Amino acid sequence: MDAPRNMGTIIRTLPHYLSNLINRRIEAPLRKLENKVFYFNKRSYDDNYCHNDEHSNSCIDACQICVTWDKNCTRPFDANNPFLAQIITNKELHKGGNRSCLHVEFDISDSKMEYEAGDYVAVYPKNNSRLVERLGELTNTDLSKGITLANKGNQITSYRTALSHYIEITALPSTDVIRKLAEYCSNESDKNKMLLMATNSKEGKTLYKSFVEEASPNIVHILEDIKSCRPPLNHICSLLPHLQPRYYSISSSPKLFPESVHVTAVVVKYKTKSGRVKQGVATTWLAGNKPQKGEPLPRVPIYIRKSEFRLPQSMQTPIIMVGTGTGLAPFRGFLQERAHAQRNGNEVGDTILYFGCRHRHQDFIYQEELEEYEKSGLLKLNLAFSRDQADKVYVTHLLEQNLEQIWNVLGNRNGHFYVCGDANNMAVNVRDIVLKSIREIGGKSHQDAVKLLNNLKSTKKYCSDTWS
Structure with missing residues (x-):
């Protein structure tokens, strides 16, 4: 009679026993490994890949563990x-x-x-260490002390780490930040000046433009220039925006x-x-x-x-690219794509580049590559060196001399047009030249030219990647 009762007990307790066994032998070690990897990853990312400045040697090992883990992630x-x-x-x-x-x-x-040619890479930078240390000096704060970051899930880290990696300390202070900093001025004249800058009055806007927009100070400069303004560092951290990639x-x-x-x-x-x-x-x-x-x-x-800055699907489609300075960046990827296709025996359509910089012998980036593409017959290169002669020459001057080429590519051959660079001047002027080509060579009215250009934009045949 005892054996059946013992067997019943074993059967009833078996699930619990197995659960404990799995947790003890399998799940618990995995959790330890996961926590270890998270700790190393967090440490390596937070402060030049290490929370503690004294961890310079172990920081390298932490990075190696992160990469090993990432391979299987x-x-x-x-x-x-x-x-x-x-x-x-x-x-x-x-x-x-x-x-x-x-x-x-x-x-x-x-x-x-x-990735694909035309994509972006986001880079998370680190703030200048001299500015970080100076901010500690100005606020009389030990930067090794801890701070809780609400925007990081209440993560506790050091002030040095927070200021180095998480907070935009070089951002221009907004009027709202100026207003809140004013409350920490011990000098009444300084306080009134900052409060005035934060107002919408004509005098306040003029002062803000002169003191902030034109002088371009960051929080360190504000505290250096307005010596009676001494807010606590934790309040500064709560006022400033997050450090963005x-x-x-x-x-x-x-x-x-x-x-x-x-x-x-x-x-x-x-x-x-x-x-x-x-x-x-x-x-x-x-x-x-x-x-x-x-x-x-x-x-x-x-x-x-x-x-969405992409080459046409067919390599036979003609393209015109217009870029200045580092606006050449995505076009370098485009040229590599077309050169690869050409080397593999594929037919490649007209590839036309308008590139501009200041001086041929100073800032003509990737010169050898572009000239090699031109020699191979892949590329038609149009160069503008704005300061190599008395009268400045820009890519827009060259483009305006080739209105027929623009209409031929866009209007007759279903091609694509790309512009990359300065949004305020160059990109606007290029757009006007394209409209001029549509009107004068394509025979369209201004209204129809604008309509056609908008259609080219909506179908991704006219693409802009610009910044101000």
């Missing part, structure tokens, strides 16, 4: 889950002058990320470079009316992260953002 890399890409190439493109233009290549071979047109084709993404970026650096030197957050940071012989490759969090 099924979750796609995106804004909330960027990929820690190695910088495998970082070189200067300009041959002279006082400006700098970088060609940067990110290794994406372990990411499972895919910077988007760059990809200047490569996956047909030639499936395991890397190329970026072409001018390093932003100029003197403001206040006499200070303004530097771009991302490009300055990238400029300081060049691969060094015998050292681990620098890493940067990135992800791919899709674009």
Whole structure:
């Protein structure tokens, strides 16, 4: 009689026993591994791939673990889950002058990320460490102390990490930020000045334009110039916007470079009316992260953002591309695509490029590549060097001399037209020239020309990728 009762007990308790066994032997170790990987990933991403400044050696190991984990990860890399890409190439493109233009290549071979020519790569930068330390000095704050980031799920991190990676400390302060900072002025004159800047009055707008828009100060400069304004650092962190990724047109084709993404970026650096030197957050940071012989490759969090800036499906379709400076970036990818097709015996339609820069011998980026494409018969190259002669010559001058070519490609041959670069002047002028071609060569009225151009835009046969 005892045996059946014991057997019944075993049967009743078996599910619970198996559940405990699975949890103890399988699930618990997996949770530990997951937490370990999350910790390393979080540490490596937060503060130059490490929370603690003293972790310089272990930080490299953390990155390696992240990459190993990423190889088997099924979750796609995106804004909330960027990929820690190695910088495998970082070189200067300009041959002279006082400006700098970088060609940067990110290794994406372990990411499972895919891209197309014309897409963007988003780069998460790191704020200038000197500005971060200066902000600590001005607010008399120990930057190693912890702060809770509400916008990061109440994540606790150090002030140094928060200011380096999560907060846009170089942003121009809005009138709302100015108004809230005014409350921390011990000097009544300073307080009234800041409150006036925050108003919609004519005097306030004039003052804001002069003090902020023209002088272009960041929060550090505000505190340096208005010495009685001393808000606590945690309040500053709550006032400033989140540090956003910077988007760059990809200047490569996956047909030639499936395991890397190329970026072409001018390093932003100029003197403001206040006499200070303004530097771009991302490009300055990238400029300081060049691969060094015998050292681990620098890493940067990135992800791919899709674009509608695309080549026509048929390589036989004629295209006209108009770009200035780094506006050449996506067209470099387009040219690589067409060159690849040509080398594989496919027929490629007319490929026409209008490119402009200041000087042939200084900032003619990718000169050798473009000239080689021209020699091979792939490319018809039209160049404008605005400052190589007394009278400035721009791409729009060259384009206006070829109205028949524009109408032939767009009106007669069902081609595509692309423009990339300055939105305020160049892109507007190019649009007007295209309208002029439709009117004068195509014989359309102004109203019909505008209608046709809008139709070309809606069907993605006239594409713009511009910035101001």
